[in-house]
Amino acid sequence: MELRVFTEPQQGATYDDLLAVALEAEQLGFGAFFRSDHYLHMSGDGLPGSTDAWTTLAGLARDTSTIRLGTMMTSATFRYPGVLAIQVAQVDQMSGGRVELGIGAGWFTQEHTAYGIPFPDTKERFERYAEQLELITGLWSTPVGGRYAFDGAHYQLAxxxxxxxxxxxxGHAGGVPLLIGGTGARKTPELAARYADEFNLPFVDEEFTALQFGRVRQAAEEIGRDPDELTWSNALVLCVGEDEAEVARRAKAIGREVDELRVNGLAGTPEEVVEKIRRFGDLGSQRIYLQVLDLADLDHLRLVAAEVMPHV
Incomplete structure (x- = not known):
């Protein structure tokens, strides 16, 4: 099982805060540093303000050396697909080939309203999302010296x-690895089967993990793709402590309850967390994204690296 660090900087973080976490994660041997792609906080005051995901990753591409970098998830509403393909390819070049693109349809209405970003209805968002996946992979897979054209309902390239x-x-589509995730019963599995290198499930339990992994596997088989070509992963909030007092302190620091986190996240002693990670592994999960919400608590990462990582 590979463990990756996943952050939510829209809740309040500077570039230097993120760099400190990324460098620590790199030194400790975590598989990747990922960040959300949001422009508005979801609780608290969000100070000093949100940061742009791909601007951040461009900086980290130069300020880190070996750790992989990515988004979970870039919203298809934020950028034109041609522009996003250029941005991601450039950051991949800047990092020496360490970038992964997690991309979704978008869901957070308020951030669109706050910053003047159009937010179509669900049907149109998924249409645009599907076209973006086809466009981005088409641009990357076109041979050098060739030309690419696309005539869709929402985007046209000539x-x-x-x-x-x-x-x-x-990657499956000939470029940067693509992560697709979500809980939808039909469209999400179909898109993952067609385009994804990795399928991710955010913040769900073991029962739903088994159900949704099964849907994606079936969708892959229906189009003649071997499901074992995909990497399977989960994202869960992290709250580990050497004893109950430390678990409680870390839960309080992120405004959560210990009992709730034990059910919905990875919370408890290292032994408890190892056991839960192994259960997800038994369902087919190969990577766990550890949602780290207190970016100042680098000892949290050190504990996981010392007491969890060697046992999973």
């Missing part, structure tokens, strides 16, 4: 040189 290219070429 005579595109389809440049720049990412450093990475090993």
């Amino acid at each position: 005579d595109s040189p389809a440049l720049p290219k990412p450093v990475q070429t090993g």
Whole structure:
């Protein structure tokens, strides 16, 4: 099982805060540093203000050395797909091929209203999302010297040189690895089966993990794709302590209750957390994204690296 660090900087973090976590995660041997892509906090005051995900990752591409970097998830409403393809390819080049693109349809109405970003209805958002997946992978997979065109309901491209290219070429669609996630019963599994290198489930229990993994596997088989080509992962909030007092302190610091976190996240002693991670592994999960909400508590990461990581 690979453990990755996942942060929510819209809740209040500077670039330097994120860099400190990324460098610590890199030194401790975590598989990747991911951040959300949001422009508005969801609780608290959000000070000093949100940051742009791909601007942040561009900086981290130069300020880190080995750790993989990515988004969970970039919203398809935020950027034109041609622009996003250029941004991600450039950051991949800047990092020496360490970038992964998690992308979703978008859901947080208030951040769109707050910053003047159009927010279509659910049907149109998923239509645009599907077109973006086809466009981005099409641009990356077009041979150098070729041209790419697309005529969709929402996006049209003509005579595109389809440049720049990412450093990475090993993804399912010929470029940066794509992460798709979500709980939808039909459209999400279909898109994951067609485009994803990794399927991720955020903040769900073991029963739903088994159900949704099964749906995606079936969708892959229906289009003739081997489901074992995908990487399977979960994201869960982290709250580990050496004893009950430390667990309670860390839960309080992020405004959560210990009992609730034990049910809905990865909370408790290292032994408890190892046991729960193994149960997700038995369901097919190969990566766990540890949602770290207190970015100042680097000892939290050190504890996981010392007492959890070696046992999973």
